[in-house]
Amino acid sequence: MTKPKDHFADEETILSQRGPGSRDQRKRAEAADCALPSRRSFLAGATALFGMMAVGSCSWEEFAQNNFQRMTKEEIDRTVERLKREYKAKYGKEFVVGAQRPIEGTLFAYGLDIQRCIGCRKCVYACVQENNLSRNPQIQYIRVLRFRNGSMDLEQSTIYYDPEKVPEDGYYYMPVQCQHCANAPCTKVCPVRATWSEPDGIVVVDYNWCIGCRYCMAACPYMGRWFNWTDPYIPTNEVNPETHYLGNRPRMRNVVEKCTFCIQRVRNGRYPACVEVCPVGARKFGNLLDPDSEISWLIRNKRVFRLKEELNTQPKFYYFFAT
Amino acid sequence: MKGIVRNLGLTSTLAALLMTAAAVCAWEGVAGTRTEYEADRPPYQVIPPQQDPGSQEFPVPVKPLPLTITPCRSCHGPEKDFKINWSRSEILRVHTGIELKHGGIKVWCLDCHHPSERNFLLPLADGQLIPFSESYLLCGKCHGTKFRDWRHGVHGKRSGSWSGEKTYYLCVHCHDPHSPRFKSLEPLPPPSKPRTPQEKVAAH
Secondary structure (H helix, E strand, O other), X not given: OOOOOOOOOOHHHHHHHHOOOOHHHHHHHHHHHHHOOOHHHHHHHHHHHHHHHHHOOOOHHHHOOOOHHHOOHHHHHHHHHHHHHHHHHHHOOOOEEEOOOOOXXXXXXXXXXXXXXXXXXXXXXXXXHHOOOOOOOOOOOOEEEEEEXXXXXXXXXXXXXXXXXXXXXXXXXXXXXXXXXXXOHHHHHOOOOOEEEOOOOOEEEOOOOOOOOOHHHHHOOOOOEEEOOOOOOOOHHHOXXXXXXXXXXXXXXXXXXXXXXXXXXXXXXXXXXHHHHOOOOOEEEEEOOOOOOHHHHHHHHOEEEOOOHHHOOOOOEEEEEOO | OHHHHHHHHHHHHHHHHOOOOHHHHHHHHXXXXXXXXXXXXXXXXXXXXXXXXXXXXXXXXXXXXXXXXXOHHHOOOOOOOOOOOOOOOOOXXXXXXXXXXXXXXXXXXXXXXXXXXXXXXXXOOOOOOEEHHHHHHHHHHHXXXXXXXXXXXXXXXXXXXXXXXEEEOOHHHHOEOXXXXXXXXXXXXXXXXXXXHHHXXXXX
């Protein structure tokens, strides 16, 4: 017999193949397979069981869940229903867990007028509220850097400024968040493909698929990613129940999260929360593929730059000077 | 009313002939009559944002004026007939709530407000008076580049939908026309600093 020895195959099956056994014998062996688990299926089941025990509170459905990109429509629906149940139990509210696909013909980009920004941090806290960010330990997707006029040295900037009033004389402000790079280094290093660029340009994370290795955080040159070192804490009365699977649904411990341009808002046609809240209108958002959008106009007509362009990350986050 | 306007127009034509006050002429000529040299020229058409080719319709919320000042005509009108002060004056009399800080010393009341039709602002080149609700048209006369940026949604703020119906904020929503500089704000608290293990021990 030329067939190589298969360590995982059922012994009885191997015997029946080797021996001069009749068709009846083989049939009997198959019947035995059905009645008792084969070694292979037993091992698979046992591994899964141990895995489940190891992750503790994780349900079987959650444990067996596939990567979001490979899920069928039915699987997504089932997952969404499960998440709704879990969030209802935890926060006592009816959640909307969206799974909207990208809108055809969109490529999102962002514009930020650093001449207008006054550093008031309203965007930071609107983002915390909208995206269900952990209050303790604190996670904030937007960092507002303060620079001295005339300097663009990132090392000389600070995010901890706290004057009575802003803007301060002699300083300017530059908020930094995920730049949604077209050539994103964070998505390349992920060993399990838990993070990727969507067709509309948004870089997203499947929190359930993330293994928490934090390679993406090391790869990102903008510090645009955050890790949940402990269970995130959100006050129950402040939870935002309008969520998206790839966006602001409540996260769990040991996963990486990031700005998603408020995917739950922009895929329904709305502006991101930070754009809506900015008191000086420094933040612009729109569709790059639409030549009439405000973002396309400002890229054509204003002086723009992108942060750390020399790294060839090709961000879709444009800082501009309005005058 | 029409008679008054025509009389004013006549007066202004005479004034122009006498080469006294060219600006007064322009203001008064607009209230309905067109001067001779304008008659053969087609009126200049100002395109408001909603007629801008290639853009959608943008609803504009109107900022309500304080109720105390809306019937300007009750003082500045034919009933009381206050004298129009043509010379630049910094005395604002009863308008105590107004702090005039627009463009240094160069700008004063009648640079924007219509001298006789006080419920309106100065007209555009087509002669149509600008109501207070469309003050952005008047702002655009001096701040042309900002006006252009604003019409493309790059200066100022829009809210609503990036793809559909959105709201423009008008100039006066963010800038007080009498003191247009954006007021400074109190910043929200800075992020908490990460602590080293030693600091954590010391804190307990």
